[in-house]
Amino acid sequence: MSELFDEVDEEVRREQLKKLWERYSIFIIAGAILIIAAVGGWRGYQYLEARKAAEAGAAFEAAADLSEQNKHEEAEAAFTKLAASAPYGYRVLSRLRAAAEVAFRDPQAAARMYDEIAADRSVGAAEQDLAKIRAAGLLLDTTSYSNMLQRLESATTPGATYRHTARELLALSAWRANDAAAARQWLDTIANDGETPPSLRSRAEALQALLPPVAKS
Incomplete structure (x- = not known):
């Protein structure tokens, strides 16, 4: 008797599943197609991005080679x-790197390019900070200590990536301005x-030795 009931239950389940499939099969199939398409699209996107990165890397290396060959105008264009x-x-x-190439022919123009990068929040x-350092290095001999301080002070804080170079540039600028x-x-x-x-x-330490001794009170 129990086997008969099991067979009846199984038949009922089949009928229910059949009805569900007939009612919702189009949605199930559409969902499966969308999932497959999404996975395929993501894989395709990853492939294209990897290809773009590889092409850009090769082009970057080629431009760097031009710079090493002192072909600075060609490197700048690349x-x-x-x-x-x-x-x-x-x-x-x-x-x-483009700004670095411009620096060979026009340091002031290169400094402006670095300033644009330093101001770009993206x-x-x-x-x-690196752009700030590069711009300040180009302007060290021609700008005031106050301008250098304005440019670099934020890059001198503990933990800042290029704080050591920023501090050195400010020390040199102050020394040139006779601000011991x-x-x-x-x-x-x-x-x-x-x-x-x-x-x-x-x-x-070498620069410290060039400074006048501290006046004793």
């Missing part, structure tokens, strides 16, 4: 093209940072 069309990471790097903080107090302040900051690179620490 990096400028990449800055306009490459995937995001290569766009930022290419903007920085660029990462480390790249913004400011120069000493930055040199002390360099000396007190345990992570200061040894080569920079040596340069700071």
Whole structure:
């Protein structure tokens, strides 16, 4: 008797499943097609992005080779093209390299390019700080200490990626402006940072020796 009931239950389940399939099969099939299409589209997108990145990487290396061959105008053109069309990471790097190539013929124009990168909020903080450093390095001999301070002070804070170079540039700028107090302040900051690179620490000590002694009270 129990077997008969089991067979009846099984038949009822089949009828229910059949009715559900007849009612919802179009939606089930459509959903399956959408899932397959989505997975295929994502795979296709990943493939295209990887291909673009590979092409941009090769083009970036070719532009860098032009620079090493002192073909700076050609390198500038290549990096400028990449800055306009490459995937995001290569766009930022290419903007920085294009400015570096411009610096060979027009340091002031290159500094303005770096300033644009430093002011671009879509660029990462480390790249913004690097652009600030590069611009300040180009302007060190021609701009005032107050301008250098305005440019670089935010990049000197503990933990900032390029704080060591920023501090050195400010110490040099203050020294050139005959502002011994400011120069000493930055040199002390360099000396007190345990992570200061040894080569920079040596340069700071050499500059410290050029400063007049502190007046005794």
